[in-house]
Amino acid sequence: SQKIEQNSEALNIQEGKxxxxxxxxxxxxPAYLQWYRQDPGRGPVFLLLIRENEKEKRKERLKVTFDTxxxxxxxxxxxxxxxxxxxxxxxxxxxxxxxxxxxGTGTRLQxxx
Amino acid sequence: xxxxSQSPRYKVAKRGQDVALRCDPISxxxxxxxxQQALGQGPEFLTYxxxxxxxxxxxxxxxxxxxxxxxxxxxxxxxxxTQQEDSAVYLCASSLGPxxxxxxxxxxxxxxxx
Numbered sequence: 001s002q003k004i005e006q007n008s009e010a011l012n013i014q015e016g017k018x019x020x021x022x023x024x025x026x027x028x029x030p031a032y033l034q035w036y037r038q039d040p041g042r043g044p045v046f047l048l049l050i051r052e053n054e055k056e057k058r059k060e061r062l063k064v065t066f067d068t069x070x071x072x073x074x075x076x077x078x079x080x081x082x083x084x085x086x087x088x089x090x091x092x093x094x095x096x097x098x099x100x101x102x103x104g105t106g107t108r109l110q111x112x113x
Numbered sequence: 114x115x116x117x118s119q120s121p122r123y124k125v126a127k128r129g130q131d132v133a134l135r136c137d138p139i140s141x142x143x144x145x146x147x148x149q150q151a152l153g154q155g156p157e158f159l160t161y162x163x164x165x166x167x168x169x170x171x172x173x174x175x176x177x178x179x180x181x182x183x184x185x186x187x188x189x190x191x192x193x194x195t196q197q198e199d200s201a202v203y204l205c206a207s208s209l210g211p212x213x214x215x216x217x218x219x220x221x222x223x224x225x226x227x
Contacts, residue, residue: 004155032213043117043204043218044156051213089155099144099211100169103155 002028004104006090012110013080021075021107023090030092033066033073034101038087047088048075080111115139117219119205125225126195134190134222138207146216147180147190148204156204162188163211195226 005024013019023033032051036044050057050066050073057064063076077084087108091101118137126132138145143164148156149172159178161169164185173180177195182188192199202223206216 034213034215036218041220043206043220044216045218046215049213049215091155093213096211099208099213100146100158100161100172101156101216102158103148105153105155 002026002102004028004090004092004102006088006104007107008105010108010110012112015081015111015113017080019077019080019084019109019111021088021090021109023073023075023104025071025092025104028071028092028102029068029094031095032093033064034091034093035062035064035073035075036089036091036103038089038106044089077109080109082111082113085109085111117205117207117217119203119219119222121222122220123223123225125227127227128196130195131191131193132195132224134192134203134205134224136188136190136205136207136219138186138188138205139217140186141209142207142217143185143210144208144214144216145182145188146206146208147188148206149174150202150204150221152201159190159203192224195224197226200224200226 035047038044087106089106145162147159150156158172162182177193202221204221206218208214
């Protein structure tokens with residue numbers, strides 16, 4: 001069955017460092033992958049999209065890589081700030097009418113001063 | 114604001130009661146999704162609408178779950194004869210249309226079944 005794995009334990013890093021979050025998947029051939037941020041008590045908020053034919057995408061301090069051979073995506077936040085503390089979810093999607101997303105369990109990031 | 118809204122934000126039901134959860138998507142968004150999120154987990158897909166047509170309901174856990182979007186805008190997720198395992202946050206999301214478009218999520222409805 002399809003499986004998406006994200007670091008289950010919280011990631012604690014110091015302000016100013018680069019945070020790297022991992023998303024691994026099995027038994028899936030996604031057409032694209034999205035990253036979302038979720039704060040407590042709120043719905044997920046879209047951050048970045050990367051398609052299967054793209055290797056890297058950047059947006060301000062965010063960078064996403066997508067390796068379809070390794071079946072892995074890495075999500076980087078450079079110069080991290082306490083305001084970046086949240087849960088980050090990766091979500092895989094396929095072509096087709098539904099366009100539904102299959103989410104990982106999320107990784108909680110805590111950025112400390 | 115012009116975001117996705119959901120109501121109620123919190124719902125407590127006794128086991129066996131029926132509940133109805135409402136979603137107001139962003140105006141003009143063709144696609145609407147319902148997800149269920151258990152504590153500490155990622156959202157899990159329930160069902161998908163394109164305008165008023167329910168094109169995918171493969172994620173609905175049982176026939177006690179029913180969703181509709183009769184006029185292609187507001188959607189309602191109904192759960193009949195609620196059970197304790199139905200306790201979760203129910204998220205609604207909308208997007209411009211099918212494809213890899215970003216999904217805009219509402220704040221969710223937290224359902225607790227006693």
